[in-house]
């Protein structure tokens with residue numbers, strides 16, 4: 001009996017954590033959509049930046065890895081955006097997104113930084 005109720009409570013806890021996770025996961029794209037006036041930063045990231053920035057190819061800071069980003073975030077958004085637009089070392093200008101405006105790049109960099117905060 002005791003075991004069963006413990007299991008039930010654990011199940012509730014797991015469900016609660018999963019629910020919390022799904023709410024916060026769903027939260028971000030909504031906020032971004034509002035901030036960037038309909039431009040889909042996440043989609044652009046997946047299309048143009050994910051190849052390097054998920055794997056760390058050529059030394060790219062991995063999105064979701066706070067350690068990779070801490071030093072870069074310290075430089076400030078203006079520097080990160082400027083470097084993303086003009087390119088820096090193995091980072092190609094605009095991440096090869098030639099249809100992206102400077103504002104679009106800024107929104108994608110913001111998306112990457114948001115995803116790479118320490119827990």
Ligand code: HEC
Pocket residue numbers: 044045048049050051052053057058059060061072075079080081083084088089090091092094095096097105108109
């Ligand atoms: C061909 C691989 C590649 C692609 C595609 C790519 N990046 Fe990068 N990116 C890199 C590498 C490598 C670095 C690290 C450069 C360095 O500091 O030496 C980097 C660094 C960065 C930085 C940090 C710049 C800084 O000043 O520290 C930002 C921000 C960034 N990329 C944004 C983007 C965005 C936004 C896209 C897509 C639109 C993108 N990248 C696409 C390879 C890539």
